[in-house]
Amino acid sequence: MLAFTIRRLLEAAVVMLTVALLAFVLFRFVGDPINQMVGQDTSIAEREELRQRLGLNDPVLVQFGRFIWNAARYDFGISYQVKRPVTSLIAERFPATFELALTAALFAVLLGIPMGVYTGIHRDSWLSKLFLSVSLVGISLPTFLIGILLIYVFAVQLGVLPSFGRGEVVRIGGWTTGLLTASGLKALILPAITLGLFQMTLVTRLVRSQMLEVLRTDYIKFARARGLSDRAVNFGHALKNTLIPVITIIGLQLGAIIAFAIITETVFQWPGMGLMFIQAVQNADIPVMSAYLLLVAFLFVLINLIVDLLYVWIDPRVRIYGREA
Amino acid sequence: MMAEPPVLSVRNLRVEFPTRRGTLLAVDDISFDIAAGEVLGIVGESGAGKSLTGSAIIGLLEPPGRVAGGEIRLGGRRIDNLSREAMRPIRGKRIGMVFQDPLTSLNPLYRVGDQIIETIRTHLPLGEREARARAIELLTEVGIQGAERRIDAYPHEFSGGMRQRVVLALALCAEPELIIADEPTTALDVSIQAQIIQLLKRLCRERGTAVMLITHDMGVIAETANRVAVMYAGRIVEIGPVREVIQSAHHPYTRGLMGSIPSLEGTSDRLTQIPGSMPRLTAIPKGCAFNPRCPLAFDRCRVERPDLMAVDHSLAACWLVAREGAEAPR
Known part of the structure; x- marks a missing residue:
């Protein structure tokens, strides 16, 4: 290990x-x-x-x-554009992106997995068909279009949610959070859905196809033949076996969420790192750009490392191979 | 015949698959009984309906397959018309099942002990610690050495034969009256096969469990079963005591099957084989389903379908039996 x-x-x-x-x-x-x-x-x-x-x-x-x-040493120099240390720029922007990405990822996972399990178990129910149709929309529409549509419906037509910005934020130490104010939370909804919708549909479809496959395996048939309850079979035995590929994809997608945040942040003028990066590109602000690139790469690598360790935790077979290698 | 009802009694069971091209009858009107402590072998080629019969009995037919007629009684009580929820406690508790491939029968992500304890606690009112003690007992009983230690191992840490022992232990968890063993030895080495067969035999003898042994291996049947039913294209073509069926089969198909077992003292050095292959369910021939492949077929076989007829201690579905019976009554 x-x-x-x-x-x-x-x-x-x-x-x-x-x-x-x-x-x-x-x-x-x-x-x-x-x-x-x-x-x-x-x-x-x-x-x-x-x-x-x-x-x-x-x-x-x-x-x-x-x-x-x-x-x-976590020093990326001074921004050419705003003449301040890049690290302090990142420190200002990171909380916004992190909260957005985390909310989007939670939205994707907490909705995607149950929907995937449901559509996997109840293959022919009308609700499954509805879920799958919705997921088709999510998977085929580009992020910026979803963002603009959401803004049009909820901000322009219904006027219930803000169309840009983070709302009021609370400062806790060096961290600014929008999670503690009503306006901050409201401002988070549309960008998080925009950013997470594609991932959610991906998770739904992946979990579904994995469930369908696992439910056909002998050990599931054997588990039923042993008289275990449907719950134990579906959630205890089937779901855990579907999770291995799902975790890989979720891990990779978490990186993608942070990277794709550029588009969502631009659409919603979300004051995060993505928006900072776009502004840096427009101004050839090299220290900011390279710092952003490195940071995103670091997050990807970190997430993959965590995913690998999760494997070992979930699948005992990897434990053996890991030990031998 | 018997005062006690047989453990398992199947009457006129039909299993069908509705498909776009019409309904296929995969199991066609079969009947048999299994008494306590008895091993009934079910043999036949792939696709004869052996496994489907097993699945139908334990109520695990994969949709769209369904029981279309007949009765299944367990200890005298009908179980084929039970709801999903009513059937669940019977599975594992009163009917144990063993599948062909021990490598894929166990969930790779859980320790074998957890899978056994889970099954025990589903069916018996035992606490975690008692269930664990019982799991160790069961593993020891199926011949796993150092069970106290091995109980915490994962399935991939066992060999194929050992895994099949674990699967047997799982099937035995709640002391079922009936075990359905679907090709339990097919995926194993020959030397391991014998061990598993011995184990299965010993366990049923000691516990008086009825066993339905599904296999295409006549050797396994000869060694294990008390009676044997031969299936062909969804029907039982011959059923009787194992010695009689093996040594003086009445149905030409059974004789063909016997001819394809290699024997050490056999004089011929070629194995006989049955020409052709079993008809598809979409194209079952008129008359006796076996007639196009039968070396002894005559006119009546091509027109009229034979039902099971008593001959010696067996039943055979063959017009030859009727003809011989008429010409030279025994």
Whole structure:
């Protein structure tokens, strides 16, 4: 188990280094940051001086080494655009994205799994058919369209929910939360549904197809032949076996939720990291962009690590293989 | 005949599958009894309706399959018309079932002990600790050494033969009156097969359990069963004491099956085989379903379907029996 964890951690480190390299190389090509930072009447000497001060004249390897060293200490430099440390920008924006992503993920899982189980068990009921039709909508409509539709119905026509922003937030230490005020919660509903709908339908369909498969297996037939109750068979024996692939997908999708938050945050003007990233791109604000990329990659890697460990916890067979390898 | 009703009594059971092209009769009007402590073998080729009969008895036919007629009685009481909820406590408690593949019969994510304890506690009013003690007892009884330790192992930590023992222990949890064993040895090595068969025999002898042993392996039947029913295309074509059926079968199909068992002292070095294959349910021939493959078929076989007729101590559904009976009464 320990060896398994260590091996996964090493793999994670390699992935992070690769992403860091990509982030570093990629953003050297998005444009000259100096042009964005200074006015038109800045002299060439002044530009050169700024370039020197930012270390942009150093050899590439030195720059990359500095980038890694600083990133490892959670220092992504100063935003070219707003002239403040990137880490403090992220610290301001992260709670908004985190709360949005978490709510969307909970929405997807807490609704998706029961719907999947239900449609798997009661294959032919009209409710199952309704769920599946709705999920088809969720899976085929693009996120921004869903967002705009929701805004049109609930904000413009019915006027019951806000169409943008986080509402009132409460500050707890360095964390701002919208979960404690009525307006914050109301503001969260539409973006969370927009962000989570696709994932929810994905989870529903995945759980359903897994349930259908597992319910056909011999051990389920045997469990019924042993006279176990429907509940024990469906939820004790079948559901647990469907969860292994479901956890993988949910893990990956959690990363996707954070990444896709860019679109949702843009539609709802949600003051999170996605919106920050879009603004950074528009201004060639390299430190912010690379920090965002690294952070998202880190979240992906972290989630995958957790998923791997969850496997071991759920499926005893992986435990053996993990020990042997 | 007997004062006590047989443990299992099946009368005119029909199982059908409604399909788009019409209703298929997969089990057609079969009847048999199994007494306490008796092993009834059910043999036949794949698709003869053996397993469906088993599933119908325990009430686990997969839809759209359904019992279309007849009666199933357990200890004299009808069970084929019970509701889902009324049937559930009978499964596992009064009828135990063993499936073909021990590798897939156990849930891979739960310890074998948990699966046994779960079953015990479903049927018997025992606490967790008593159920665990009983589970260890059961595992020991089916020949698993170090059961106190092995009870906490996962299914993948057992070999195939050991897993089938666990499956047997699961079927025996609540001391059922009847065990339906559906190809219990087919997926096992020959040496392990013998052990499992011995175990099954010993357990029923000791407990007086009735066993319905479904298999396509005549060798297993010869070793285990008291009586045997031969199924062909959804019908029983011959049923009788195992010795009589094996040594002097009355139905040409049974003889064909016997001819395809290799024997050590056999003089011929070729196995006989029955030409052709069993008809599909959509195309059961007129008359006797076996007539196109039967070397002895005559006109009547192609027109009229034979029912089971008494001959010696057996029943056989073959016009030859009627003809021989008429020509040379024994």
